[in-house]
Amino acid sequence: MRIRFTKMQGAGNDFVVLDETRGRLGLSTAQYRFLADRHFGVGADQILSVREAPEPGLDFEYVIHNADGGEVEHCGNGARCFVRYVHDKGLSERNPLRVKVKNGVLELKRLPDGRVTVDMGPPVFALPQVPFEAKGLKAEKLGNFERWPLAVPYAGDQYVAVLSMGNPHAVLLVDDVDTAPVAAWGPLIENHERFPRRVNAGFLQVIDTRTVKLRVYERGAGETLACGTGACAAVVAGIRLGWLGSRVDVHTRGGVLTIEWVDTPEHDAPVFMTGPATPVFEGEITVPDELNQP
Numbered sequence: 126m127r128i129r130f131t132k133m134q135g136a137g138n139d140f141v142v143l144d145e146t147r148g149r150l151g152l153s154t155a156q157y158r159f160l161a162d163r164h165f166g167v168g169a170d171q172i173l174s175v176r177e178a179p180e181p182g183l184d185f186e187y188v189i190h191n192a193d194g195g196e197v198e199h200c201g202n203g204a205r206c207f208v209r210y211v212h213d214k215g216l217s218e219r220n221p222l223r224v225k226v227k228n229g230v231l232e233l234k235r236l237p238d239g240r241v242t243v244d245m246g247p248p249v250f251a252l253p254q255v256p257f258e259a260k261g262l263k264a265e266k267l268g269n270f271e272r273w274p275l276a277v278p279y280a281g282d283q284y285v286a287v288l289s290m291g292n293p294h295a296v297l298l299v300d301d302v303d304t305a306p307v308a309a310w311g312p313l314i315e316n317h318e319r320f321p322r323r324v325n326a327g328f329l330q331v332i333d334t335r336t337v338k339l340r341v342y343e344r345g346a347g348e349t350l351a352c353g354t355g356a357c358a359a360v361v362a363g364i365r366l367g368w369l370g371s372r373v374d375v376h377t378r379g380g381v382l383t384i385e386w387v388d389t390p391e392h393d394a395p396v397f398m399t400g401p402a403t404p405v406f407e408g409e410i411t412v413p414d415e416l417n418q419p
């Protein structure tokens with residue numbers, strides 16, 4: 126199958142974007158994996174599909190697949206690229222856009238300077254909704270949050286903050302992101318048995334109450350240069366743990382994301398993320414039909 130795509134990146138987190146507003150491509154997991162492959166395909170952390178809105182009052186549906194081909198609930202950097210793509214392709218002039226994702230609706234607003242602010246919705250802390258299995262563990266209370274001792278093979282118990290931004294996150298505090306064991310511990314945390322649907326592992330270094338550095342070993346993609354939902358999860362955790370203020374610049378290896386969240390007694394305010402969204406190139410590629418097994 127011959128398909129057209131647009132390559133985009135948001136703070137170095139890179140995407141293949143597909144226009145499915147005029148019909149579904151019907152790609153299989155193996156075909157998504159092919160598109161993301163950096164040697165045999167286009168190469169990307171995630172594949173983003175732009176689809177017709179499933180119901181009135183919404184502008185589009187936004188569907189995300191990780192580089193491993195699995196469909197996921199959310200992608201923050203991708204959401205910024207989504208609105209840039211829709212406007213550049215003339216699919217809509219509305220700003221902000223309201224788009225349906227797996228677990229909710231996002232509002233995407235392009236700013237005059239070209240950056241995009243996304244209303245990422247509220248964080249979710251209920252462990253069964255992350256999901257995280259805490260049975261038999263004793264949490265460490267800190268600020269108005271808790272951290273859980275995660276047994277990391279060969280590294281002992283590592284305390285992580287656990288929450289969801291629609292997708293699951295485990296946030297670990299480190300002294301220095303540049304020397305943190307991201308490559309070694311990332312896959313061990315991603316595939317930890319206490320996360321039944323795996324997890325994105327964030328390595329957070331606090332510089333001051335308004336500034337952090339972050340590396341994320343992403344579920345289904347490995348370490349990326351930036352992770353939007355990971356930045357949101359890290360800042361929300363840092364605020365609740367008492368380390369951060371309500372507006373934080375997150376320095377990732379691919380750029381800076383600004384996250385804003387006002388903690389309230391119910392902890393259910395929406396998280397706002399602002400950052401870049403950049404088209405890189407247009408292309409066409411033949412996706413092997415023999416990969417189209419269910």
Ligand SMILES: N[C@H](CCC[C@H](N)C(=O)O)C(=O)O
Pocket residue numbers: 138170171191197198199200201202203292293325343344345346349351352353354355
């Ligand atoms: N790997 C993530 C999806 C992409 C998230 C990330 N690229 C972002 O910008 O939020 C997951 O499996 O939940």
